[in-house]
């Protein structure tokens with residue numbers, strides 16, 4: 275999903291970089307607040323975060339791309355988000371809606387985009403991420419640039435569904451191009467991205483029957499060694 279989206283963005287002239295957090299050393303936030311109270315802007319831990327924070331700050335848009343893990347972002351992405359704390363200001367203010375947040379920093383945060391896929395087939399499984407990106411943009415005083423979600427993630431690697439998957443990848447590429455050109459997804463593209471990959475009314479039943487058969491096959495194969 276990310277490759278197709280970024281390819282489209284590059285087609286339209288955007289500079290893109292795809293960073294795999296799982297390949298970086300990112301410790302958990304210790305919650306010690308040293309980055310606010312002792313060494314403002316700098317975490318006391320030595321790992322890959324300083325370099326990642328520089329890249330984060332130099333971007334116009336940051337795409338948070340993640341598999342859905344327990345209705346949320348992956349653990350490595352959660353650690354990355356937590357470790358952005360040094361970029362914030364320790365003081366408090368009211369946001370435009372009257373809710374308390376930390377004071378907006380002098381540097382404007384990049385706009386946030388979310389891309390995710392999940393195991394279950396329905397788009398409703400992204401409920402938490404849809405809310406999370408809105409809360410994150412509020413906390414960072416920035417805005418939601420866009421979001422793309424796709425249930426039934428395994429279908430993207432299913433050869434029998436290749437024509438549907440290729441069409442979907444084409445749509446992702448169009449979305450990337452459109453986003454790089456205009457800074458947003460059109461309502462029509464956003465609507466098409468939410469359509470089921472397989473246009474069948476009984477897709478949940480198809481999912482259950484295929485997924486159960488696959489699981490039984492894998493359990494049996496592993497049992498035999």
Ligand SMILES: Cc1cc2nc3c(=O)[nH]c(=O)nc-3n(C[C@H](O)[C@H](O)[C@H](O)COP(=O)(O)O)c2cc1C
Pocket residue numbers: 340341342343344345346391392393394395399426427428
């Ligand atoms: C620890 C863990 C938790 C998961 N939690 C969910 C979940 O809450 N909902 C869901 O639909 N899929 C869940 N999944 C399935 C993944 O989202 C799914 O396999 C996804 O397609 C993986 O994407 P990837 O191949 O890009 O890593 C979970 C997978 C793992 C490993």
